[in-house]
């Protein structure tokens with residue numbers, strides 16, 4: 040059976056960063072095997088940020104991450120903040136650029152980031168076994184036995200970087216949860232996040248393709264859950280766009296709990312209701328505008344038509360009295376739609392839920408249940424907002440885990456070389472030769 044110092048399960052963002060840090064910090068002096076069941080490493084990384092790879096954000100605080108212990112994500116990224124990440128990227132030849140506070144590689148190509156991991160002097164690409172699926176991990180004394188569909192390996196340290204179960208076409212099929220569960224870790228409830236929501240209560244066919252700025256408020260059993268502002272995309276099935284993504288994990292949990300799940304959209308959030316009514320009344324009665332034109336003063340015409348349809352108002356025959364103006368103003372300020380489903384894990388960017396963060400240490404990502412077993416990236420119960428937070432967490436958790444392994448390997452080596460020195464010292468006493476210098480540390 041082949042033995043390695045470290046086996047990393049999964050060659051995604053987190054697994055590759057762990058390998059890079061291990062190689063950098065030990066000057067290529069640990070044996071690493073990366074097991075990846077897809078035919079190539081980093082498949083999901085390549086599609087992030089529409090192929091541009093958004094890996095950090097200027098706005099980051101405790102609220103950027105969610106999970107049963109939402110503070111965990113922020114505690115981790117604080118220890119490998121964007122400056123530390125950009126310094127590492129720079130050292131590896133990757134320049135960064137900001138677009139409105141969202142950070143990307145300067146090339147605006149995710150491939151540049153993947154190349155940083157694979158095309159360097161550390162031969163990480165040669166450590167990867169592709170098309171090899173990890174099927175079982177067990178403890179064997181102080182080390183681990185890793186079974187795959189192709190063979191069996193032994194390792195002193197294991198890094199679990201299998202991702203979640205979102206967008207499984209790129210590899211993360213949820214198998215990491217079972218592997219961690221078998222070793223005693225608790226898995227929290229899993230739901231898709233950063234995803235569009237299927238809705239009814241509006242004729243979405245009429246307004247599909249519309250993009251409109253607005254404030255969304257998610258309600259569960261009539262109680263406000265969360266509110267987000269931004270550009271909403273109206274799709275044939277319902278709602279999409281960044282503010283919808285941001286609230287989607289909450290909507291998904293509400294639906295799973297069979298709660299009445301609604302979204303109230305304020306399409307004129309910079310105005311008070313009374314102002315909207317007043318403007319509309321004047322447009323109708325002073326400027327002699329028709330109802331679709333009046334609504335179109337606030338929203339795109341297709342959305343105006345969908346609102347009229349929702350209220351069964353025929354714009355050609357309806358009399359624009361106070362009642363009708365109030366109804367339409369009410370829709371602009373609080374357009375109510377029902378959420379009936381999320382678009383599912385296959386279309387989600389991220390998984391909400393995962394390995395309980397209570398089971399790992401937040402400074403090293405080492406399991407509290409199995410020492411020398413590390414769990415990083417999306418596999419953990421940490422889901423970030425849309426905007427670079429998930430990759431930042433994947434990279435930061437990988438950095439901390441790999442640094443801890445390096446520290447342990449170093450202290451093991453120091454102890455060994457210390458023992459050797461002691462032995463040699465004893466020998467020199469006996470033989471009268473000079474004391475040998477300790478091996479220079481590589482760390």
Ligand SMILES: Cc1cc2nc3c(=O)[nH]c(=O)nc-3n(C[C@H](O)[C@H](O)[C@H](O)COP(=O)(O)OP(=O)(O)OC[C@H]3O[C@@H](n4cnc5c(N)ncnc54)[C@H](O)[C@@H]3O)c2cc1C
Pocket residue numbers: 048049050051052053054074075076077080081082083084086087088089092093094171172173174200201202203205206209210211212213214215387388389415416417418426427428429430431433
């Ligand atoms: C379309 C899309 C766009 C996104 N855009 C962004 C963005 O711009 N910014 C951002 O921050 N986040 C973005 N994300 C989220 C981000 O990609 C993930 O959070 C991040 O990739 C997680 O990294 P990871 O290494 O933990 O998991 P992954 O990147 O999913 O990697 C896990 C790897 O493990 C492998 N694997 C799994 N199980 C096994 C097994 N049993 N045996 C062997 N191999 C296994 C998988 O094949 C995969 O290669 C996006 C996601 C999607 C789907």
